[in-house]
Amino acid sequence: MKTDIRLIDYLSNRRSIPAFQMAAPGPGRAEIEQMLRLASRVPDHGKLAPWRFIVYRGQERERISAELARIAIADKPDLSAEMVTVENTRLSRAPVVVAVVSTAAPHFKVPEWEQLMSAGAVCLNLLMAANAHGFASNWLTEWFAFDARAYPILGVKPGEKVAGFIHIGTAMVPPTERPRPDLKEIVSWVGEEG
Incomplete structure (x- = not known):
């Protein structure tokens, strides 16, 4: 197999830009649709496609942000300005912003855990697809990803879960590096090189 240096360079330098450090322009509909096609090319045991997209x-x-804010303020009336x-x-x-929504459900062959991981793979692919189109991206969940009261506002159906909100736009600042794990701390080797 031939080594793809450009892909290695990209993966070695991939970083997210905070959503509040993004601005217009964002991708148009045709670009978004291409990103979603690319994002959908993930491991998917049983070909269930156990996820869907909501594009905001x-x-x-x-409007949706204001409705979410009403919930947050009702829960915490003493929120700072x-x-x-x-x-x-x-x-x-x-x-x-694209919500990646997990539709994982009990299945005779494919565990729900594998279906959830497939949705996570979609999130990462969408980050990379946005970058490939020249846009900054960030994968966030935030409180409303886990609050059933927010789901009708967001368009999430009963039984679904939000895997992530992928924010896409133009970076206002260059990405900064952050500490990465030391392989010695996260890798166990079993067996001899062969």
Whole structure:
């Protein structure tokens, strides 16, 4: 097999940009559709496609953010003004936000855990597809990914779970490196090289 140096370089330098450090322009519909096609090319035991996408664009991001903020403020009426602003901009920081929604369900052959991991693979592929199109991306979950009261606002159906919100836009700052795990701490070798 031939080594793909460009792909190795990309993976060696892949980093996320915080959503609040993204701006317009974002991808158009055709670019988003291409990104979603690429994101869907993941390991998927049983070919179940146990995930789907919800794409948030335009003014709907502000409307949904405001509805989410109402829940957050009702739960914590003493939120600081800064946190109220954060809550009111949850889906409007980047020009496009894509929810990757896990539709994992009991199956006679494919464990739900494998279905959930497939949705996680979709999230990573979507990050990389956005980068391949020249956009910054970030995978976030945040509180409303786990709050059933937010699901109808977000378009998430009963029985589904949010694997992540992928924020996509133009980076306003260059990405910065962060500490990465030391392989000695995370790798166990079994057997001899052969």
